[in-house]
């Protein structure tokens with residue numbers, strides 16, 4: 083599965099480091115990955131992440147890393163979402 | 177009258193559609209109730225009810241909870257005869273996640289539902305389309321493709337809604353395939369099968385984000401935009417303010433020249449034109465402020481600003497989600513506290529609510545403006561590009577923001593220890609060119625609401641002040657009037673800042689509403705014989721010889737003091753506590769006084 087991503091040169095996740103338990107937060111700008119698991123989240127947040135398109139097997143891409151240690155920006159399906167570290171760190175990638 | 181509920185995910189264009197269908201005659205700004213965000217208005221022979229947007233029927237924020245609760249309640253009641261669910265075709269999958277859940281509930285309750293597929297102009301622009309017929313079949317529901325912005329398909333949609341009320345059975349159907357629990361999978365599939373390819377839209381958004389969120393320019397652009405906001409309140413509004421001042425002065429001249437001297441004339445000139453009139457001069461600034469905030473809201477930039485601010489605000493116990501309530505707080509604290517409902521974390525929401533009153537709301541605008549006009553010359557600085565008054569103005573707003581951050585940091589560290597369990601998650605909507613007309617209407621409405629809301633308080637207080645200041649010795653004897661005698665009792669409070677009793681009275685009266693300060697001073701200067709320049713209160717205060725130190729102290733006092741009963745009432749409602757508004761009021765009053773005193777001593 084590929085992310086329908088425009089305007090960015092995408093490195094597939096496989097080309098990047100294969101560290102164990104890489105999370106969404108570890109993605110650099112322009113990188114994409116496939117969700118492997120959602121860990122340590124309350125049911126409500128897990129469901130909400132699912133609803134915005136972050137579910138096991140879904141492709142996600144980091145499209146921006148704003149300044150001032152801001153939350154990162156991800157393309158998730160047809161939407162662009164900003165997630166902070168607390169949340170993005172709980173989404174493990176393949 | 178049968179009601180139709182309008183629902184959808186946030187940013188699907190519900191508000192714009194609501195305004196287009198109802199001709200923008202909805203009850204806006206019905207504060208101080210908590211129902212401010214649930215708008216309802218007549219449409220043809222029906223009533224449209226607009227609920228706040230939500231991503232899902234499983235809410236995670238207080239505003240979603242309200243919307244979902246209201247949705248279930250109204251759908252289960254006899255009140256609602258149909259539901260219109262908005263789908264944003266540029267974000268079809270996200271829209272369907274909510275749409276499918278809503279469709280299922282409607283079907284269970286036997287309530288008719290149809291869909292409006294909005295933003296069709298956006299997909300048409302990139303040469304894409306939606307397979308509406310296919311989607312219709314798969315959803316087993318009526319779908320009307322529309323562009324609310326371009327006013328395309330709206331008549332047809334209105335006819336559909338009529339039809340839904342007249343023939344409800346046609347609109348109560350089994351919601352297509354599946355058992356309802358698989359709405360995530362289905363929305364994904366439906367999007368894949370029938371939705372447009374929106375990569376071109378995302379690419380444009382990406383390009384703009386690369387600039388607005390870039391490491392090099394992001395922060396700088398943010399500061400520039402904020403600076404521009406405050407500059408324009410002064411520069412854009414000045415011609416309008418001059419115009420209003422001229423009209424009031426002319427009217428006062430016309431009215432008074434046609435009247436014989438005496439008490440009635442004195443009353444009209446002092447209390448009406450001097451008191452109420454001098455407040456009206458500042459209404460254009462409120463309109464300009466509302467216009468610019470609307471412009472920012474509509475453009476999509478605010479979501480980016482929230483992201484940029486998140487880290488900084490987190491450090492003091494707030495969240496990036498506090499940014500928009502703060503910005504709304506520049507217009508009015510009341511809706512701003514309600515906007516704070518979209519902050520999922522209880523602690524961060526509480527801190528946001530408590531500190532919102534430190535954002536300089538539009539009621540402070542007349543006070544700031546008056547004192548700035550008195551103290552600061554109309555010089556241009558930075559090579560003639562920037563108005564000095566605008567800079568001071570910005571400094572006052574900035575002071576309020578700094579005060580809010582400091583208060584929040586202290587409360588977060590020492591007082592509010594609740595665990596913070598809710599992370600930050602925010603959708604970044606596409607950038608859009610705002611439509612001018614709704615923004616202008618909103619600005620005019622803000623002016624109107626401001627006049628009607630504050631007008632009667634200002635009028636009532638102007639009358640009381642006039643009566644107390646006019647009697648027993650008539651015009652020109654303010655010092656020995658009843659008001660003068662009472663004023664001298666309270667004079668010691670503000671004497672340390674070299675503000676005489678007249679300012680003391682105006683400050684105390686403004687605990688009813690801040691704008692009253694200007695009207696009260698206007699009335700007093702009117703009685704005291706300054707009536708040759710009725711609307712030009714600033715010139716009168718200047719001639720009276722207010723010192724820089726006193727003026728600065730007064731400004732600092734107004735930045736911090738919480739002089740608004742309605743704000744306290746809403747704070748009580750939003751926090752469910754009596755203690756919080758009382759402590760906030762007392763705390764800010766003391767802080768305002770001490771900070772003002774310190775400012776006076778420093779100058």
Ligand SMILES: Nc1nc2c(ncn2[C@@H]2O[C@H](COP(=O)(O)OP(=O)(O)O)[C@@H](O)[C@H]2O)c(=O)[nH]1
Nearest residue numbers: 186187188189190191192295323324325474608
């Ligand atoms: N291009 C385009 N923009 C639209 C359309 N309808 C609404 N918008 C814009 O979408 C944004 C969100 O609209 P709004 O009515 O506030 O959405 P709400 O959150 O659902 O109430 C605003 O900037 C609107 O101007 C449309 O049909 N086409």
